[in-house]
Amino acid sequence: MGHAGGRNGPRREARAAQGPGGTGRAEARGHGPRKEARAAQEERVSREEGAVPVEGSEVLDEVAGWVAAGGVVVLTGAGISTDSGIPDFRGPNGVWTRNPEAMKLSSIDHYVTDPDVRRQSWQERLRHPAWTATPNPAHEALARMERDGNLTAVITQNIDGLHQRAGNDPAKVIELHGTIFETECLSCGARGPMRATLDRVERGEADPACEECGGILKSATISFGQSMNMATLEAAAEAAMFCRLFVAVGTSLTVYPAAGLVDVARNHGARVVVLNAAGTSYDAVADRVIREPIGTALPRIAGIRAAGG
Numbered sequence: 001m002g003h004a005g006g007r008n009g010p011r012r013e014a015r016a017a018q019g020p021g022g023t024g025r026a027e028a029r030g031h032g033p034r035k036e037a038r039a040a041q042e043e044r045v046s047r048e049e050g051a052v053p054v055e056g057s058e059v060l061d062e063v064a065g066w067v068a069a070g071g072v073v074v075l076t077g078a079g080i081s082t083d084s085g086i087p088d089f090r091g092p093n094g095v096w097t098r099n100p101e102a103m104k105l106s107s108i109d110h111y112v113t114d115p116d117v118r119r120q121s122w123q124e125r126l127r128h129p130a131w132t133a134t135p136n137p138a139h140e141a142l143a144r145m146e147r148d149g150n151l152t153a154v155i156t157q158n159i160d161g162l163h164q165r166a167g168n169d170p171a172k173v174i175e176l177h178g179t180i181f182e183t184e185c186l187s188c189g190a191r192g193p194m195r196a197t198l199d200r201v202e203r204g205e206a207d208p209a210c211e212e213c214g215g216i217l218k219s220a221t222i223s224f225g226q227s228m229n230m231a232t233l234e235a236a237a238e239a240a241m242f243c244r245l246f247v248a249v250g251t252s253l254t255v256y257p258a259a260g261l262v263d264v265a266r267n268h269g270a271r272v273v274v275l276n277a278a279g280t281s282y283d284a285v286a287d288r289v290i291r292e293p294i295g296t297a298l299p300r301i302a303g304i305r306a307a308g309g
């Protein structure tokens, strides 16, 4: 219910009051001391149970208080899905970082001009880990955040559909880079379920063409050299504009325009929290930076206490 608003000083409150995101904060005031007392009590209980307080525990509790005040928008990147077995392509140990040739598969120019690249891409899609991956505790934490009425939107750079599978309303999941669960024709734009096209590949069509117009089919994901969907971008910007808290999870915040959403949120008075294993280009401007593993930190932020201490 409310966060300890006074702890952040008058400057933060003044800034917050300017933007549309500032509405509703006043009502949260007054619950602060009670919340702090409860947090302190829980901390004491967990110590009595022999739990070792994790580093940054106070920060997690503080951010959990902000989440509980509602109006949260979360931006997720590859880091949230690695625990589900989906590889991070751009990270330090990423597929593309270690093997730049593999990146060719994801460039639209190569895809359109080289049938070999398309045939190889269809084989990659058949084997994609998204077909068997299941949501991990971090995805589940965001579903919980939505059930609690605190989450406005999940903006994701991932194509794996795990937020929807975890229980987030598909209408609240904004997929910046598209989805691997659908195909799109590069000529007529017709979309269809990926599974049906993969069935054709398995039946021997190495490079299945659009059944409407004969054009080149591709997964409905954004490849290098392909522009993003404007309506999707606008939805993401609007969500960032009207949130009270913007949490960036598992993203290095180096890929635009996704990273620019942090600026949109900040400029409209939202608090910004960065939760990522490595440093990001927005650490310096974030209100809080959390380095703990996403799989434990995000459930804490969502107000889920670890089972068994």
Ligand SMILES: [Zn+2]
Pocket: 185, 186, 187, 188, 189, 190, 210, 211, 212, 213, 214, 215
């Ligand atoms: Zn077509």
